[in-house]
Amino acid sequence: MTSRVATVAFQGIEAVAVDVQAQFLSGQVQFHIVGLPDKAVAESRERVRAALYAIGLGLPGKRLAINLSPADLPKEGSHFDLPIALAVLSALGVIPPDFLNRYVVLGELALDGALMAVAGALPAAIAANGREMGLICPKASGAEAAWAGEDIDILAPDNLIQLINHVKGTQVLSAPKPALAPEPGVLPDLRDIKGQESGKRALEVAAAGGHHLLMVGPPGAGKSMLAQRLPSILPPMDPREMLDVSMVASLGGELKDGRLSRRRPFRSPHHSASMPALVGGGLRAKPGEMALAHHGVLFLDELPEFQPRVLESLRQPLETGETVVARANYHVTYPAQFQLVAAMNPCKCGMAGEPGHTCKKGPRCAADYQARISGPLLDRMDIQIELPAVRIADLTLPPPKETSADVALRVAAARLRQKQRFEKLGMAQLRINAQADGALLEEIAQPDSAGIKLMRDAADAMGLSARGYHRVLRVARTLADLDGREQIARLHIAEALSYRQKLAAFQVAA
Template sequence: MLSKIYGSAVLGIEAVTITVEVYIDQGVNFYLVGLPDNAVKESSYRIAAALKNVGYRFPNRKITVNMAPADLRKEGSAYDLTIAMGVLQASEQIKAPTIGSYVIMGELSLDGSLQPIKGALPITMKAKEDGFKGVILPIQNSMEAALVEGINVYGVRNIKEVIEFFEGIIEIEPTTIDVALSLGVLAKDSMELDYKDVKGQNIVKRCMEVAAAGGHNILLIGPPGSGKTMIAKRLPSILPPMSVEEALETTKIHSVVGKVKDLSLMKNRPFRSPHHTASSVSLVGGGSYPQPGEISLAHNGVLFLDELPEFKREVLEVMRQPLEDREVTIARARFTITYPSSFMLVASMNPSPNGYFNDADSSRTTSKADMDRYLGKISGPLLDRIDMHVEVSPLPFESLSKAALAENSDSIKKRVVAARLIQSLRFENYKGIHYNAQLNTSLLRKYCVLDSESLELLKMAMTKLNLSGRAYDRILKVARTIADLEASETIQSHHIGEAIQYRSLDREGWLY
């Protein structure tokens, strides 16, 4: 007898519906076709043990399992439950006339219980898109899958529950979640890290406020102990809360790699901080069977690269295109996958190899050759893509010993949210543009018009600092954000002046 069961394969961050056809004929053997990997090929052993332990049998017949489309590689153990239900129906051990209306996925243990799978969210989205009545998944994935409205999600503990559900012996209540309410409640959670803990450094905190308000990339430059890492790690505490669309998109990416926490909607913007030994593949994604890298896991959040010059130059260079296009494309011989990567890059570095170059109070010195070699690890084109270069100076004892707390993150966040609201309203008719850092050339010319005084100031800076065309655009974007923080319709000369000050590495004489 022939049976058809439906599962799903995850390709990139999107899912593809898979038809699992099971045919039982005379003879003795088990054939699994349709480009399965080793984990899928091993499923027959798990299925046989699981069926026996719940009171059913694995037919001692010739079983052919075809996974269509046959030219798409099937990976992982999540097809165990799909194939097992197909075998039971094809061998007429169960009668399940409605089984074709559901997408069924799950990894089987030998006792028949189910283990969680990766990619439950994109699988459910695809099932809804293809018109299925519902999805059946391990109960550990049910909260995550229930984020998709308009389709029934059934979380099950073992294969016995699935069998009895289709035979009408038991009823299973669909898992439901109010996505908007969940996001609203989660957004009220207080952050553990707060800018009130950072003493002094008011200028640097102002820079972080501007960066957060416009989604700008920022580089912090200062000696050890000046507070660069402490300041960077508190950036998420002033970022605006994610919208429902952003939360679902972010959760979807983390679902593919099995990193969804709390088994539901991601509650905070991601903050990724890879070690400087990271490889190019771990940063941008890829591999034999491509997975999202750190820049995609930081989508809608922050990617923090501590001690930037310690990263290998070739690793940093692969970020140039994603920083510009806000997506990364992984090309292989048989397929091409595109991952979203719209993130804020926050990097930190010492001003010299020993950390104290150009510090009059330090006895340590660094030669010009050492400095050239150290800064040569970071290319000019990469620095051009970082909107703001900010110096972080060490604090004197008097500032460190003050008992008074600084302005807290909630106060700063209110100003950031107000500025982001102005930008979202401004760009509401432009697809993919939500804040100033995403402005393209045509929109830059439309919304960053300068008066004569501002234009003359910028011209002087461009000439004196020998800035590139990309640096020119970055200054305009940052100036637009500074104006938005003041709720100013136009960019004024003092906005341009402040934005120019945030290009430390472009200033003549900064090093020597």
């Protein structure tokens, strides 16, 4: 008789249904796994055999065939251990098949029969819920899986014995509870930054509309400092966003103790990061930094120092909100709607444009350095600001009164206006202005007549492209939202225009 256990294989955040079938056959004593297993799945054989032996169940001297179906879908990871072990236990008659029918199973086995945490428990639980089944997973992954829904039946045993006892009714497992991660310490506060008022304003506007931000300035101006304070003014995630972010984090094995956090992700990969580190990939097509920054911030410090190929790989996700990881015979997509924040010096020596400074290499110093960032990537940065060196006079001032909490209130109010506007237009899937595209922008961001005139004049003078025009409108919409106004005025257009084309200005100055 063939016994069956349901489990999943991950393709991006999608959990594809996989059936584990086990059957004892006559013939040579052997334990065989077929159905495109990768190395970790093939090794499962040894772990399952040892774990069953540890709980006092030797395998009969027969040929044991395990099939992972569908046979043409690649199976990766160690989470197939538990479904394979349960399929064997069912074939041995230890666990009744009608019990297992109701569950999707995943988990890694230690040699002593203990269950180890696995990546992807949350997407697996959501998939199980969709199939109207429960979930059996290791105890360490239970808290994470419990977020899939209140009514889902989750069994999260510590080891195989506990599970068998539960089936027999001698020890009942209690359902795991969803847990929120404790807020890890206080975030760095905007109050620490002296002077740099225009930098702080730009950060607030970027936070309010989810706009991509580029900061250019000499060393020590406070660019990294400003970027690190962005999380402190961003609103917490709503439950839907939290679930989306946690699914990716779960697959990346990044959820600590299976606890979810409402704080937006802030990822800051080093400039030596490789393509797979950013886009995703590696052994199991894991999510990269872009996907891990979903609904949060991707901070690239020292932007021109990143490899050109890595920088170019940003372009597509910035447009589509997804990253695609290509594998030998299939590809995997992850959601990647992040806010890009980048910081850089204007030139290699760092000081181009500073009063009284001339680079040794002359204007080429800035031109060569900035040429590392392609025009199309630069064009996607809605807000570009110059951050001049901080003046000593500013540093001796007492700390500013305004804290991150004050700014966060204004950001939250502006975001609420945007959300309500999108809902009114029947586009509840959009939340922030950064997500609005051409036609929609023209509908929601009509400037008044003085604003239109300024826009026309500036478009001629600055040689604004169609994309550039929309980007100015988008930022102007956010500026009006921060002001609490529906109508976009000349003032808003003027400020939005001032946020464009900073690099070009530097090249002229140098």
